[in-house]
Amino acid sequence: MDGQENEQQDSQGGQPSEPGRTRRVPLRRRAPDGRPARWRALRAVGMTLAVLAVTLAGVLIGTLAGGRVSTDIGPFQANLSLAPALHGGTTIDVPPLGALLLDSHDGPTQLTVQFGALDQGRTEALLHDPASLSRASQTAVDDVRAGVLQLGVRTIAATVLVTLVLALLVFRDTRRAAWAGVLALVIAAGSLGTAAATLRPQAIEEPRYEGLLVNAPALVGDARRIANDYTRYAEQLQRIVGNVSQLYTTVSALPVFEPEPGTTRVLHISDMHLNPAAWQVIRTVVEQFGIDVVVDTGDITDWGSEPEANYVASIGLLQKPYVFIRGNHDSGSxxxxxxxxxxxxxxxxxxxxxxxxxxxxxxxxRFTPDKSTSPAGSGLTQETADQLIDVGDQLAATARTSPRPVDLALVHDPASAGPLAGVTPLVLAGHTHNREVHRLPQEPDQSPTLLMVQGSTGGAGLRGLEGEQPTPLSMTVLYFDEEKLLQAYDDITVGGTGQAQVNLERHIVEDPKAGEPAPVTPTPTR
Structure with missing residues (x-):
């Protein structure tokens, strides 16, 4: 009895139970399946997080896989795509010129509009009937609106479908799969709804440019004339389509040249003179034209000083072999x-x-960073002229003793090219900031040698602003066949600072051994 009383006192905080009454000891609450309620709560939280994770994965996969449509915008076959992003926006991709980046909306969605191939029938109509260009551009706004609407519906359907399939595979439970599908619908519709609600038509006033378009902002016209209402936005979109249509129809008139599979593409640049804009243009051309080798004939800097050495770090970003010779503005460092x-x-x-x-x-x-450029051979002292000819003689001797025949030679000043006549079929130079192509004088028994002088890829740097018109940015794409003979070349010119015109001139070398290019067909674009 004493033991029982002690147990009763212990169970009731030391107070003995009343005689004749049964003590009720409280039990821990348990779930119907026998597990504690706390465990069930933790399990519910874990399942909720799992459903959320599967839903997010389904939305991501569904958007990437299904968030794309092809549609006609004016004469173009355009590809529209959506992708998840931390910040909303629109990219208008115009290969090979680059892209326009617009801060068009908020939300975690990025819209990309990529202009693709031209419809053959509509292209012929543009070439033969200029009025059809105007009619095609007028429909651009409706085309984009319809394409974006179709893209939104397709994206929502793809995300919900992928999420349902993924949830069924993971959970093998229709109720949880249904919850995941509903959640995916809310996330996808909410993201697109946020983009639509925060649409900023005026964003086209302040586009950012990538590629060649960095120097061609006139593709979208004069932003000062754009109002903030949707009507003016539509007019600007029509202007974009019209201008890009003119670009493509003009390029279609180029002389026919289809590089063979074994073609080697060389990009010739020169005289960048520290212009940072040159690197972006070069990178775009390297990517879009499939360049194999970049050749730089000097004057990459202006004064050859130690701080300027940081400018050359962009060479590594090209990820292509970069062959360089020093110009008179480049120091040993x-x-x-x-x-x-x-x-x-x-x-x-x-x-x-x-x-x-x-x-x-x-x-x-020479190392003369304080000197301005001059035409080859002009304004030179006899001593300097002798120096330039001497380095040409040295390079000719090196080329003659090379174990392999030299396909092209590089000098900075074209005044050094003379001794290379008959030694190599092609000589590349720079220095004068003026593009020239001609054959070198040669002896009757010598093989022909073509001299190609490049303009300034950097627009002559600050010197390019000294004249009435800024110096354009110039570069050339050279096409070599499997025998390493020059078959054709494209001269690319981008308007200098404050200008917007982009020119592409194609030259076909009818007889590579003769080194004579075919007549030039200029193709101004904007």
Missing amino acids: TAAAVAQQRNAIVLDNTTTTVAGLTIAGIGDP
Whole structure:
């Protein structure tokens, strides 16, 4: 009895129970399945998080897989696509010129509009009936609106379907799959609804440019004339389609040249003079034209100073072999900084073989960063002229003793090119900031040699602003066949600072061994 009383006292906080009454000891609440309620709550939270994770994965996969449509915008076959993003916006991609980036809306969705191929029938109509261009651009707004609406519906359907399938595979439970599908519908519709609710038509006033369009903002016209209402926005969209249509129809008139599968593409640049805009243009051309080798004939800097060496760091971003010779504005430290780039090759009376091409090159014998450029051979003292001819003689001797025939030679000043006549079929130069192409004088028994002088890829830097018109940015794409003979070349010119015109001129070399280009067909675009 004493033991029982003690137990009763212990169970009731030390107070003995009354005689004749049964003590009721409280039990822990348990779930119907026998597990504690706390465990069930934790399990419910975990399942909710699992459903949310599966839903987000389904929305992501569904958007990437199904968030794309093809539609006609004016004469173009355009591809519209949606992708998840931290910040909303629109990218209008115009290959090979680059892209326009618009801060058009908020929300976690990024819209990309990529202009693709032209419809053959409509293109012919544009070529033969200029009025049809105006009619095609008038429908652009309705085309874009219909395409975006179709894209939104398709994206929502794809995200819900993918989420349902994924949830069924993971949970094997129709109720949880249904919850995941409803949640996916809410997320997808909410994201697109946020984009629609926060649409900023005036964003087309302040586009950002990538690629060649960095120097061609006139593609969208004068932003000062754009009002903030949707009607004016529509007019600007029509202007974009009209201008890009003119670009494509003009390019279609180029002389026919279809590079063979074994073609080697070389990009010739020169005289960048520290212009940072040049790198973006170069990167775009390298990507869009499938460049194999970049050749730089000097004056990458302006003064050859130590701080300017940081400018050459962009060479590594090209991820293509970069063959360089020093110009008269480049110091020894400049050449050393270029040589430190992992993809760069600096030639100084040496040869190299890249992408099957054997290239010989030599740096300019002068270091005169305070001198302006001048036409080849003009304004030179006899001593300087002798120096330039001497480096040409040195490079010619190196080319003659090369184990492999030299396909092209590099000099900075075209005044050094004379001794290379008959030694190599092609010589590339720069220095004068004026593009020229002509054959070098040669002896009757010598093979022909073509000299190609490049303009300034950097628009002559600050010097390019000294005249009445800014110096344009110039570069050339060279096409070599499997025998490493020049077949054709495209001269690309981008308007200088404050200008917007982009020109592409194609030249076809009818007889590569003769080195004479076919008549030039200029193709102004904007």
